[in-house]
Amino acid sequence: MSTNSYDYDVLYLGSGHGTFDGAIPLAAQGVKVAVVESGLVGGTCPNRGCNAKITLEAPAALANQVSEMQGLVNPSLTLNWQNTVAHKHEVIDALPEFIADLMKNNGITLIKGRGHFIDSHTIIVNGKKISAEKFVIATGMHPHQLDLPGRQIVNNSNAFMNLKKLPKRIAIIGAGYIGMEFASIASAFGSQVTVIMRADKALRRFHQPFVEKIITKLSDAGVGFIKNANINSFSDDFGNKTIHYNDTEKIEADWILDATGRIPNTTSLGLEEIGVDYDKDGIIVNDYLQTTIPHIYASGDVIKKNQPKLTPTAIFESLYLMKTFTGATKQPIVYPAIPSTVFTTPRIARIGITPEEAAEDDNLTVSTNNVLDNWYRNVEKETFGENKLIYTKSHQLVGATEISNHAEDVINTLLPAIELKLTPEQVERIIHIFPTIGSAAWENL
Numbered sequence: 001m002s003t004n005s006y007d008y009d010v011l012y013l014g015s016g017h018g019t020f021d022g023a024i025p026l027a028a029q030g031v032k033v034a035v036v037e038s039g040l041v042g043g044t045c046p047n048r049g050c051n052a053k054i055t056l057e058a059p060a061a062l063a064n065q066v067s068e069m070q071g072l073v074n075p076s077l078t079l080n081w082q083n084t085v086a087h088k089h090e091v092i093d094a095l096p097e098f099i100a101d102l103m104k105n106n107g108i109t110l111i112k113g114r115g116h117f118i119d120s121h122t123i124i125v126n127g128k129k130i131s132a133e134k135f136v137i138a139t140g141m142h143p144h145q146l147d148l149p150g151r152q153i154v155n156n157s158n159a160f161m162n163l164k165k166l167p168k169r170i171a172i173i174g175a176g177y178i179g180m181e182f183a184s185i186a187s188a189f190g191s192q193v194t195v196i197m198r199a200d201k202a203l204r205r206f207h208q209p210f211v212e213k214i215i216t217k218l219s220d221a222g223v224g225f226i227k228n229a230n231i232n233s234f235s236d237d238f239g240n241k242t243i244h245y246n247d248t249e250k251i252e253a254d255w256i257l258d259a260t261g262r263i264p265n266t267t268s269l270g271l272e273e274i275g276v277d278y279d280k281d282g283i284i285v286n287d288y289l290q291t292t293i294p295h296i297y298a299s300g301d302v303i304k305k306n307q308p309k310l311t312p313t314a315i316f317e318s319l320y321l322m323k324t325f326t327g328a329t330k331q332p333i334v335y336p337a338i339p340s341t342v343f344t345t346p347r348i349a350r351i352g353i354t355p356e357e358a359a360e361d362d363n364l365t366v367s368t369n370n371v372l373d374n375w376y377r378n379v380e381k382e383t384f385g386e387n388k389l390i391y392t393k394s395h396q397l398v399g400a401t402e403i404s405n406h407a408e409d410v411i412n413t414l415l416p417a418i419e420l421k422l423t424p425e426q427v428e429r430i431i432h433i434f435p436t437i438g439s440a441a442w443e444n445l
Contacts, residue, residue, distance in 0.1 A: 016043020
């Protein structure tokens, strides 16, 4: 790849997984690469998402395990929020510099600032024009904020993960990934949590009978759920915050979290001026991840797509673009089976065709399994767990969803059977370490 008259061969806007997983090996092959980033290097996942969240959630999962193993271990376990937040920083604070060094050591120019297109081959950053033969827009998403009176007293997910002291009463607006996960975490650490739902269903992309089990589990732990709530406004009376909803109803809290979703970072990039199409769901791309301007691509959560907007998806897209730019592939992107998990306690995880989709297809069958029927699940005295496996008529696995303390590990174990379309004979040839969750999961096939 030649720079011709351009400053760089490929310039990335954003430094998250939609960028660095592919940009680093791209630059290592001699391609002249630059990355523009205005915030923390690494983007949402390392700094404000996955890494931070799972560090906060780990003590909650441990507390649940200890509770279920009463009689075998001493149940007098207490969680320390302040120390857990401090540990979160021990885990993640070095990541931006680590990722930046990886980029620089492979020849990538890291530019601090915000990029704005002034033409299809040129952006301006901090008043300086920078040109490139190709661009990749990988600017990710940011938390949505309800546009209602009093919204200035409402916080987002970034603020939750940096709370030095956990409020006694927390109200969470929204019952998606963020709302349900943070409700589970905050409740485990001792907060009185109320989840306020716009409709009557939580985690809409997941199997609803399993979701209802999560709601029951959280309710038993003291979490309140208010369904079909139309929020009107917020007010603050000397620190006593109030959410007003359904015209005449209200709920008070010490701290309010807006978990109503995330919005693609498409504004202030100059996309309108150069003719890159996008809508509220993100930048519109073709099967080669090209925008409406062929030499401008997009990667990661900023894309409008049917695939889950998750870190593994962004990594896959970034690596696909690396192969495209080096000529290793000329084929359109073909997404693999992408699993997803809700890190509540217990978890829900899924992959492939859902039970709801299978119910509409006469060629598919659904097998329901009580996971506690496997002796290994009783080692930790799990209290409940269930999965549903979807098969073709030839007994090939095409979908799976589970609720349990180890749902994510089970789905990871089953994933190759789905992605590689393993036949029953091939499944028999896979032998797992025994005894393990992986072995227990595979026995269901």
